[in-house]
Amino acid sequence: MRILSSEIPSAVGQTVTVAGWIHRRRRLAAVSFLVLRDRSGLSQVVVKEPGALAQLDELGEETVVQVTGRVMASPQAPGGVEIVDPVIEALTEPAQTPPIELWRPSVGAGLPTVLDHAAVSLRHPAIRAGWEVAAAALHGFRAALDGQGFTEIQTPKIVGTATESGANVFALDYFGRTAYLAQSPQFYKQTMVGVFERVFEVGPVFRAEPHDTVRHLAEYVSLDAEFGFISDHRDVLAVLREVLATMLASVGTRAGAALERIGVELPSIPAEVPVLHFTEALKLAGADPDEPDLAPADERAIGEWALREHGSDFVAVEGYPMVKRPFYTHPQPSDPRWSNSFDLLFRGVELVTGGQRLHRYGDYAAALAAKGESAESEAYATYLEAFRHGMPPHGGFAIGLERFVARLTGAENIREVTLFPRDLHRLTP
Amino acid sequence: MRILSSEIPSAVGQTVTVAGWIHRRRRLAAVSFLVLRDRSGLSQVVVKEPGALAQLDELGEETVVQVTGRVMASPQAPGGVEIVDPVIEALTEPAQTPPIELWRPSVGAGLPTVLDHAAVSLRHPAIRAGWEVAAAALHGFRAALDGQGFTEIQTPKIVGTATESGANVFALDYFGRTAYLAQSPQFYKQTMVGVFERVFEVGPVFRAEPHDTVRHLAEYVSLDAEFGFISDHRDVLAVLREVLATMLASVGTRAGAALERIGVELPSIPAEVPVLHFTEALKLAGADPDEPDLAPADERAIGEWALREHGSDFVAVEGYPMVKRPFYTHPQPSDPRWSNSFDLLFRGVELVTGGQRLHRYGDYAAALAAKGESAESEAYATYLEAFRHGMPPHGGFAIGLERFVARLTGAENIREVTLFPRDLHRLTP
Numbered sequence: 001m002r003i004l005s006s007e008i009p010s011a012v013g014q015t016v017t018v019a020g021w022i023h024r025r026r027r028l029a030a031v032s033f034l035v036l037r038d039r040s041g042l043s044q045v046v047v048k049e050p051g052a053l054a055q056l057d058e059l060g061e062e063t064v065v066q067v068t069g070r071v072m073a074s075p076q077a078p079g080g081v082e083i084v085d086p087v088i089e090a091l092t093e094p095a096q097t098p099p100i101e102l103w104r105p106s107v108g109a110g111l112p113t114v115l116d117h118a119a120v121s122l123r124h125p126a127i128r129a130g131w132e133v134a135a136a137a138l139h140g141f142r143a144a145l146d147g148q149g150f151t152e153i154q155t156p157k158i159v160g161t162a163t164e165s166g167a168n169v170f171a172l173d174y175f176g177r178t179a180y181l182a183q184s185p186q187f188y189k190q191t192m193v194g195v196f197e198r199v200f201e202v203g204p205v206f207r208a209e210p211h212d213t214v215r216h217l218a219e220y221v222s223l224d225a226e227f228g229f230i231s232d233h234r235d236v237l238a239v240l241r242e243v244l245a246t247m248l249a250s251v252g253t254r255a256g257a258a259l260e261r262i263g264v265e266l267p268s269i270p271a272e273v274p275v276l277h278f279t280e281a282l283k284l285a286g287a288d289p290d291e292p293d294l295a296p297a298d299e300r301a302i303g304e305w306a307l308r309e310h311g312s313d314f315v316a317v318e319g320y321p322m323v324k325r326p327f328y329t330h331p332q333p334s335d336p337r338w339s340n341s342f343d344l345l346f347r348g349v350e351l352v353t354g355g356q357r358l359h360r361y362g363d364y365a366a367a368l369a370a371k372g373e374s375a376e377s378e379a380y381a382t383y384l385e386a387f388r389h390g391m392p393p394h395g396g397f398a399i400g401l402e403r404f405v406a407r408l409t410g411a412e413n414i415r416e417v418t419l420f421p422r423d424l425h426r427l428t429p
Numbered sequence: 430m431r432i433l434s435s436e437i438p439s440a441v442g443q444t445v446t447v448a449g450w451i452h453r454r455r456r457l458a459a460v461s462f463l464v465l466r467d468r469s470g471l472s473q474v475v476v477k478e479p480g481a482l483a484q485l486d487e488l489g490e491e492t493v494v495q496v497t498g499r500v501m502a503s504p505q506a507p508g509g510v511e512i513v514d515p516v517i518e519a520l521t522e523p524a525q526t527p528p529i530e531l532w533r534p535s536v537g538a539g540l541p542t543v544l545d546h547a548a549v550s551l552r553h554p555a556i557r558a559g560w561e562v563a564a565a566a567l568h569g570f571r572a573a574l575d576g577q578g579f580t581e582i583q584t585p586k587i588v589g590t591a592t593e594s595g596a597n598v599f600a601l602d603y604f605g606r607t608a609y610l611a612q613s614p615q616f617y618k619q620t621m622v623g624v625f626e627r628v629f630e631v632g633p634v635f636r637a638e639p640h641d642t643v644r645h646l647a648e649y650v651s652l653d654a655e656f657g658f659i660s661d662h663r664d665v666l667a668v669l670r671e672v673l674a675t676m677l678a679s680v681g682t683r684a685g686a687a688l689e690r691i692g693v694e695l696p697s698i699p700a701e702v703p704v705l706h707f708t709e710a711l712k713l714a715g716a717d718p719d720e721p722d723l724a725p726a727d728e729r730a731i732g733e734w735a736l737r738e739h740g741s742d743f744v745a746v747e748g749y750p751m752v753k754r755p756f757y758t759h760p761q762p763s764d765p766r767w768s769n770s771f772d773l774l775f776r777g778v779e780l781v782t783g784g785q786r787l788h789r790y791g792d793y794a795a796a797l798a799a800k801g802e803s804a805e806s807e808a809y810a811t812y813l814e815a816f817r818h819g820m821p822p823h824g825g826f827a828i829g830l831e832r833f834v835a836r837l838t839g840a841e842n843i844r845e846v847t848l849f850p851r852d853l854h855r856l857t858p
Contacts (some may be wrong), residue, residue, distance in 0.1 A: 204583070
C-alpha cells in the first residue's frame with residue numbers, strides 16, 4: 001500500500017512504500033541520496049547497499065520508481081525523516097534527461113524553453129506552483145458562489161455571431177457555415193439570470209488578440225458570475241468581495257506550500273473594499289477631469305491612496321464613463337454620463353470588471369440605436385428575447401483566472417502561470 | 430429584505446417581501462391569484478383590493494415583480510401558505526407573452542420551438558429540471574475527485590493538430606494558420622499525470638459530427654479524470670464507481686425537487702459494479718464470438734443480466750478488443766488481443782468509457798508504427814515528450830455530461846437536457 005511523502009513523518013519506525021519520480025540523486029563516497037517527488041512533496045531515501053547503488057546509477061532523474069524501506073528520524077533530512085534500506089523498483093524504463101533541470105530550486109531555463117516543453121517543465125515545483133494557486137482559486141470561486149445559491153452553467157463556445165466586438169474574434173468552418181469562438185459568456189449568463197436568478201460559469205474564452213504582450217492570451221479561463229434582484233452595482237461589488245475573500249482563503253489553505261515555494265505572501269481583502277467614483281479617482285490621480293479613462297499611472301496612484309488611507313491592497317473605481325463601457329451597461333441613475341459599473345484594482349492594477357446591466361428591453365433598443373445598430377437584428381435576437389419576457393435588475397463580473405494568478409504571484413508574464421498558453425505565435429504544445 | 434418562496438412557510442403571521450416572475454394569474458369573480466416564481470419555487474399571492482386587481486390585469490405572465498404582504502396559513506395553497514393584502518411593484522415593464530406557455534405543468538410546445546427560444550423556455554420548471562440535474566452532477570463529480578487528491582486542470586481548446594481522429598474536427602483560422610478545436614483533453618490530461626498525478630477537467634469538447642441523431646452534439650461538456658500509480662483498469666473502475674456514487678448522491682440532495690417535478694427516481698450504484706469480460710459478454714448475449722464489438726441488443730441483454738443476477742443498473746464490460754480501442758490503450762497483459770479498458774453500461778446503454786493507457790515511450794512508438802504513424806512526427810511530439818521523461822502506469826475515464834443527464838432523466842433527445850445545443854443544423858441561440 002503506497003503512502004505519500006507527506007505521510008512519512010508520522011510513520012517513523014515502520015516499513016513503508018512510496019512511489020514517484022526520481023527528483024534528484026546525490027552520490028557521495030559510500031552512500032547515495034535519492035530524493036523522490038510525488039504529488040505531496042519530496043522525501044529522501046538513503047541508499048547504501050551496493051546492488052541498490054548500482055541500480056540507482058542506471059535510473060536517470062524523472063524515472064518513475066517505487067521504493068519500500070524503513071522510516072527513520074533524521075534531523076538533517078528534509079521533513080526530519082528519511083527512508084533507509086530501500087528496495088527500489090522502476091515502474092518505467094529509465095527516463096531521458098529532462099529538457100530543463102527540474103531539481104534546481106529556481107528555474108534555470110528561459111521562458112520559451114519552459115513553454116516549449118510545458119508537459120515536462122510543469123513538473124518543476126516552482127513552475128507547478130502557479131497552477132496549484134490557480135486550481136485552489138477555482139475551488140474558492142465555486143465554493144463562494146455555491147454557498148450563495150448560484151447555479152453553475154456551461155454555455156456554448158461556438159456561436160453564430162460575433163456581437164460583443166466584431167474584431168478579435170476567431171472564425172471557424174461550422175458544417176459549411178461561418179461560426180465564431182465565444183469571446184465571453186456575457187449574453188448567455190445574462191439570459192440565464194432569467195432562469196436561475198444567480199449563475200456562474202468557469203470556461204475558456206477566446207480572443208484573437210493581434211498583440212504580443214506579457215498580458216494577453218488568445219485563450220484564457222474566465223470566471224463569470226451574474227445575478228438578479230440587485231439594487232445596483234454596489235451589490236455586485238459586495239458579492240465580488242466575498243468571492244475574492246473565499247478565493248484567497250482557498251489559495252491559502254490548499255496551495256499554502258506552493259506559495260511558500262515561490263515566496264509569495266497572500267494579501268487580505270478588507271471587509272469593505274474602499275470605493276472611489278471615477279471623477280474622484282481622476283482628481284486624486286491629478287489627471288485631466290475630462291479624461292475618459294484611467295491611465296496606468298493613475299491606477300497606480302489610486303492603489304497607493306487605498307493602501308495609505310485604508311490599508312487596503314484593493315480599491316474599486318465606480319462610475320466609469322458610459323462611452324467607455326459596453327452597450328449593456330446600466331447608466332448611473334443620477335447622471336447618465338456615468339455608469340453603474342466598476343473596476344476593481346489590486347495593488348494599482350485592474351483585476352476585475354463588473355457592474356449592473358440594463359434590464360429593460362426598451363433600454364437595450366435605445367442603447368443599440370445610439371450606436372447605429374438595431375435590437376431587431378438577428379445578432380441580438382436571442383439575447384434580447386429574454387428581455388422582452390421579463391428580466392430583473394441584474395449585474396455581474398468576470399475574473400480572468402490566469403491574470404488573477406499572475407497578479408497574486410507577481411509573475412511578470414501571464415504565460416508563466418498558464419498551463420499551455422495560446423498567443424499570436426504559440427499554438428503548441 | 431427579500432425572502433425566497435421556500436422560506437415563506439416559516440414566516441406565517443409576518444409581513445414579507447418576495448420577488449420573482451409572474452408565473453400565472455388566475456382571475457376569479459372577486460379575487461385573483463398571482464403565482465410567483467423565483468429560483469426556489471412557487472408561492473401564491475391573493476389579490477382582492479380593487480387597485481391591486483387592476484394593476485395585476487396590466488402585468489402579463491413573466492413580468493418581474495416584487496410583492497410585500499402578510500403570510501397566512503392556507504391548507505389549500507401550495508406549500509400550505511399564501512401571501513395576502515399584497516403591495517405589488519413591477520420591476521420591469523410588463524412582459525410580452527412568452528413563446529411557450531411556462532405555467533403549464535407539462536411542456537406543450539415541440540422541441541424545435543423549445544430550442545429556438547431556449548433563453549425563455551428554460552424558465553419552464555420541467556425544462557429547467559434537466560440542467561438542475563446537470564449542475565448537481567457537476568458538483569458531485571468535482572467533490573468526489575477533490576476528496577481523492579485530484580487537481581483540477583484547464584487545458585487549451587485550440588490545438589495545433591487533429592491527432593485523436595482526423596475526421597470530425599472543426600478547423601479555424603488562427604492568425605493565418607489552421608488550428609483545430611480539441612475533440613477531448615485526452616493527451617493533455619495524460620501528460621498532466623506526470624505533474625499532478627491525479628487530475629480532472631470539466632470543459633467543452635467539439636465534434637464535427639455530420640450525423641443528425643438524438644444522441645450527437647457538436648459541442649458538449651466532458652468530465653475527464655486521469656490518474657497515475659494504478660495497477661490496471663480495475664483501479665480506474667473503482668474510482669469511477671466512487672465518482673458516480675457521489676454524482677448520484679449530489680443529484681439527489683441538490684436537485685431532488687427537480688427530479689420530483691419530472692417524475693424521475695434515482696438509481697443506486699452497487700458498492701462493487703459487476704464486471705464481465707468482453708468474451709463473456711458476447712457469450713452471454715448469444716453473439717458470434719468473433720464479433721469485435723457489442724451491438725445495442727447485446728448491451729441490452731447484458732444490462733438485463735446485471736439487473737437479474739446482481740440487482741444492478743450498472744455493469745462494466747472489460748477487455749474490449751485492442752483493434753477497436755485508441756492507440757494509447759493498454760493491452761491486457763495476459764493476452765494482448767484484449768485491452769485493459771472498459772465500458773460502463775447503465776440500464777443496457779454505454780454511459781462511460783475508461784481504461785488503462787500505455788505509459789512507456791517504447792510502447793507508444795510501437796503502437797503508432799502499427800498504424801503506420803511515427804512517434805517522431807510533430808503531431809505527437811509534445812504528447813510523447815512526457816513519456817520520454819518518466820510516466821507512471823495510469824488510466825482514466827470521460828463522462829459526457831449531457832449524455833449522463835439524458836440517461837438519468839430518460840430524455841429521448843439529448844438536446845432536451847442541453848442548455849444551448851449545437852448540432853449539424855443548429856448554431857443558435
